[in-house]
Amino acid sequence: MRIINTAEEMQRTALSLRAAGRKIGLVPTMGFLHAGHASLLDVCRPECDVLAVSIFVNPTQFGPNEDLDKYPRDFDHDCELCESHGADIVFAPTPETIYAPDHSTWVVEEVLSKPLCGRTRPIHFRGVATVVTKLFNLTQAQVAVFGRKDAQQALIIERMVRDLNIPVRIIVAPLVRDEDKVALSSRNRYLSAGERGAARSISRSLLAAEQTLTVGGAAAAAGEVEKVRAAITDAGGTVDYVEALDADTLSGVTAGSRRVLLAAAAWFGATRLIDNIMVEYK
Numbered sequence: 646m647r648i649i650n651t652a653e654e655m656q657r658t659a660l661s662l663r664a665a666g667r668k669i670g671l672v673p674t675m676g677f678l679h680a681g682h683a684s685l686l687d688v689c690r691p692e693c694d695v696l697a698v699s700i701f702v703n704p705t706q707f708g709p710n711e712d713l714d715k716y717p718r719d720f721d722h723d724c725e726l727c728e729s730h731g732a733d734i735v736f737a738p739t740p741e742t743i744y745a746p747d748h749s750t751w752v753v754e755e756v757l758s759k760p761l762c763g764r765t766r767p768i769h770f771r772g773v774a775t776v777v778t779k780l781f782n783l784t785q786a787q788v789a790v791f792g793r794k795d796a797q798q799a800l801i802i803e804r805m806v807r808d809l810n811i812p813v814r815i816i817v818a819p820l821v822r823d824e825d826k827v828a829l830s831s832r833n834r835y836l837s838a839g840e841r842g843a844a845r846s847i848s849r850s851l852l853a854a855e856q857t858l859t860v861g862g863a864a865a866a867a868g869e870v871e872k873v874r875a876a877i878t879d880a881g882g883t884v885d886y887v888e889a890l891d892a893d894t895l896s897g898v899t900a901g902s903r904r905v906l907l908a909a910a911a912w913f914g915a916t917r918l919i920d921n922i923m924v925e926y927k
């Protein structure tokens with residue numbers, strides 16, 4: 646497994662791999678990898694000849710009062726996980742090699758980025774769309790895998806790739822949960838034992854809602870939103886949002902909605918967690 650630390654070396658390597666006819670797959674991450682990330686590598690591995698994993702805590706997707714400086718890191722463990730899941734390249738650039746000091750070009754998706762996390766994190770998806778575009782250009786990936794854990798992010802990337810004719814096939818892999826059903830997240834590391842216990846209220850209530858929505862149809866969505874909100878609040882969490890939206894448009898659920906996304910974000914102490922379920926209707 647090769648470790649690449651500069652944008653320039655990544656692109657040079659990728660272009661020569663492409664010239665040799667190799668198909669490159671990319672799993673973009675911010676590191677501190679866990680079994681959720683590993684599942685993305687496992688999905689990507691059979692889809693490509695060369696599996697690249699990027700590890701980059703992207704400063705432009707963090708707001709001024711967010712956790713950029715304390716975002717957890719463990720590069721050695723990350724490399725072990727990547728190697729054991731078949732990665733060929735770990736691309737771990739420093740911010741300086743990704744962003745020129747006078748960087749002034751952004752990729753902005755203007756509709757799907759507005760609700761849910763976009764409301765409290767107004768610059769977040771601009772940072773994500775921009776860095777993912779850069780990672781696609783640097784790695785020359787033909788296929789990339791994202792997790793349903795960040796359902797809104799995955800939708801925005803799919804929309805961006807479609808709208809800008811970016812020649813990358815996007816695969817969205819299932820959300821991976823811990824044994825207690827809490828969604829795996831690098832940020833779970835911040836939780837105290839008590840907060841971790843309280844955080845189970847999100848997954849528990851969302852999974853109950855998933856069953857109700859599967860049986861009861863999209864009309865049950867409004868009631869389930871209230872139940873999830875109450876479960877989080879009762880456990881001592883502070884709700885950022887709980888919303889049920891049409892998963893293709895991220896606008897309100899209608900009788901014709903093909904997929905419903907029920908998404909939640911909540912604070913447990915100083916830690917903001919997100920989770921979601923998605924129900925598909927025939």
Ligand code: AMP
Nearest residue numbers: 674675676681791792794795820821829
């Ligand atoms: P992050 O390192 O948190 O930026 O996540 C990198 C990629 O891993 C994103 O596509 C996430 O959606 C995905 N991911 C993170 N946690 C999980 C999880 N629990 N299950 C599935 N995918 C995940």
